[in-house]
Amino acid sequence: MEEDRSLREFIAKHSRLFVLTGAGCSTDSGIPDYRDADGEWKRAQPVQFRSFMDDSLIRRRYWARSLVGWRRFGLAKPNDAHRALAALERQGRIGLLVTQNVDRLHQAAGSTAVVDLHGRLDTVRCMGCERRLPREELQQELLSRNPDWVDLDARVAPDGDADLHGLDFSGFAVPDCEHCGGVLKPDVVFYGESVPRERVTRAMQAVADADAMLVVGSSLMVYSGYRFAREAAAAGKPIATVNLGRTRADELVSLKVTRPCGTALGFLLEDSRAA
Ligand SMILES: [Zn+2]
Numbered sequence: 001m002e003e004d005r006s007l008r009e010f011i012a013k014h015s016r017l018f019v020l021t022g023a024g025c026s027t028d029s030g031i032p033d034y035r036d037a038d039g040e041w042k043r044a045q046p047v048q049f050r051s052f053m054d055d056s057l058i059r060r061r062y063w064a065r066s067l068v069g070w071r072r073f074g075l076a077k078p079n080d081a082h083r084a085l086a087a088l089e090r091q092g093r094i095g096l097l098v099t100q101n102v103d104r105l106h107q108a109a110g111s112t113a114v115v116d117l118h119g120r121l122d123t124v125r126c127m128g129c130e131r132r133l134p135r136e137e138l139q140q141e142l143l144s145r146n147p148d149w150v151d152l153d154a155r156v157a158p159d160g161d162a163d164l165h166g167l168d169f170s171g172f173a174v175p176d177c178e179h180c181g182g183v184l185k186p187d188v189v190f191y192g193e194s195v196p197r198e199r200v201t202r203a204m205q206a207v208a209d210a211d212a213m214l215v216v217g218s219s220l221m222v223y224s225g226y227r228f229a230r231e232a233a234a235a236g237k238p239i240a241t242v243n244l245g246r247t248r249a250d251e252l253v254s255l256k257v258t259r260p261c262g263t264a265l266g267f268l269l270e271d272s273r274a275a
Helices: 002-013 049-054 056-073 080-090 105-109 135-145 197-209 223-234 266-274
Strands: 017-021 094-099 114-116 119-126 132-134 184-188 212-216 239-242 255-257
Touching (some): 002 255, 017 080, 017 197, 017 223, 056 135, 080 094, 094 197, 132 135, 212 223, 223 239
Parallel strands (some): 094 114, 239 255
Antiparallel strands (some): 119 184
């Protein structure tokens, strides 16, 4: 296929890649995408940072949905797209992989030079004392405090949040930090919250050090990812995108591949097996 050959050539031609990945990279792992092919929201927008911090009912609803969503989210396994990018890193071709995903599937596939731009869902952060604890530990606590919610099932969103329409969340019990009584929040960047500066700085440095940028499974609709494409374009670095729908950076891109990520990058796995 023409697109395959072009992508292969693009990757062969640029020895040090800056890679940015998004939700499309994880859809084959059973983690659905927020946006459809036109970049529009598929479902109600997720929780805003301010309302999560200010409103205990919003927090109860969030954790109730998360209790349900986490079980499936926590079972997700890497797919060919993750494995292909891990193989490319082993060949020394990736300077840094920056992901907008919070699922840690790149690391599970073996990638090591990864920045989790939007944080990680397997960790919970106390907003009072900055203590971190494993999400699984909080899951057990939530289950023991809310036995009536254990058997619920629902559609799962990319952040492990689930749709539970028409339920009363006021009785759902959410623990506070046992050390300081602070609000516990998933260690992910919510809408309305900034990406920590050191992550952006490290990613921008990697853009500067790279020969080219490869975008995998992101529409770049969110500014936190789009800014890297803009930076790369401003520095005259070629950009290739692998995404099923249109992207915000289409006019900046030198190669656009409209295929599922795992299929488009599959040749990297064949190459690594042959090597
Ligand atoms: Zn605390």
